[in-house]
Amino acid sequence: MKKIIFGILGVLIVTLTFLYLSRPAIAQKATATGANGIKAADFNLTDTDGKKVKLSDYKGKVVILDFWATWCPPCVKEIPHFNQLSKTYASKGLVVLGVSVDQDGAPAVLKFKKKTTVDYRIAISDDATHRTYQSYLPKDEQGGIPFTFVIDKQGIIRQHYVGYRPMEVFETAIKDLL
16 A cells, blocks of 8 residues: 555656646746747728728738837837838738837827838727737737737738847748748
8 A cells, every 4th residue: 555655646746846847948938939829910900091901901921010109219220121121022922011109199100201211001009909919929028119020921920029120130030931
């Protein structure tokens, strides 16, 4: 009887030890990847021309979805990258879609566009869309801008970035998806 009890306790201790030791690795992996590999939520926003825009409008395209603001220097610094990527890869199925999080909405973006060339579509975020996409980021990356997602042709998030990135980072991320 003692052998059975010690055997059960041994198996239980080994199992609990395995679960305990594997838990941090699983948590670390989830944090490191964030939303990468999950379906991006659709949204229904309005662009700076007053037209409706949904992520689902771009099914079958690779999308760079960039949340930004006119008052954010790193955001503004990325605009020429997105202009160039849009120009270079549009014919191969890339769409760059900016989503402004400016509190003043379309008027702020339209004023900004008088001084700065933006060659891709800009939608105006609502609170629900902003919260949803922020929630896709790992906790330690939430709250900052710009934050950008690379979404494949099936609507799956393949990469995310928070903060300024050089154009080559985005170019590398999209090339295998086009």
